[in-house]
Amino acid sequence: MASLLFVNEIFASLQGEGAWTGTPSVFVRLQGCLCRCPWCDTKNTWKLGEPNDCGLDFAASKADAPRHATCTGEELLAYIDAHxxxxxxxxxxxxxxxxxxxxxxxxxxLARGKTVAIETSGTEPVRVAEGVWVTVSPKYDMPGGREVLASALRRADEIKMPVSGPKDLEDLEHRTLPETKPGVLVYVQPVSRDDEATRLCVEAAMTKGWRVSFQVHKYVNMR
Ligand SMILES: Nc1nc2[nH]cc(C(=O)O)c2c(=O)[nH]1
Ligand code: SF4
Ligand SMILES: [Mg+2]
Structure with missing residues (x-):
């Protein structure tokens, strides 16, 4: 476990999205993203990380800042055990x-008895242990130009489609779902609590049998 992790934030909250909504969770927000989604609510994480001397107390002490901490996997595990x-x-x-x-x-x-999940765009190979809950929020045609990988869609336990307009529902039906495994849970999630996006998601759920993920934490002012 020698490689380094760049941790933008670490904090405890309730999972506010998808099938595990309401579950007390440690969020480990890692630094770096190449997708460049216009409505991204964590643009502060976009810059790729590089080694520095900030420890995890730094990542635990701030929200929404562009800087990150550096740690090994062992250090992250020890921090989670301690805090x-x-x-x-x-x-x-x-x-x-x-x-x-x-x-x-x-x-x-997992060996400690925790359940573990990841939230990924599906644009990078999924590298997690078997038994980890994989949520893919596919990001198509974003300014970063990343491709959604069939291998990531196949590994997904849950698809959580961010919806800003009708094209996202088309992409979900015609580009995402044909690549997923049987039994995958399908959520549509309005971006940024937008009223029109919310209406589209509810309508799609009622006609297609998908579920809606409402980002509950934003409605109750939780992190
Ligand atoms: N409460 C809460 N639930 C979340 N589920 C996914 C989140 C994310 O930012 O990926 C998130 C988040 O930032 N806060
Ligand atoms: S995939 Fe999109 S929404 Fe997610 S962190 Fe990257 S730019 Fe933001
Ligand atoms: Mg969030």
């Missing part, structure tokens, strides 16, 4: 967490 022992679920998000190989660190968390 978040009572929290049963760990979520790696970003940024794009699959810019990092999380196979060993996620295996170690």
């Amino acid at each position: 978040y022992a009572s929290i049963p679920h760990v979520i790696f998000t970003g940024g794009e967490p699959m810019l990092f190989d999380l196979t060993d660190v996620t295996a170690a968390l």
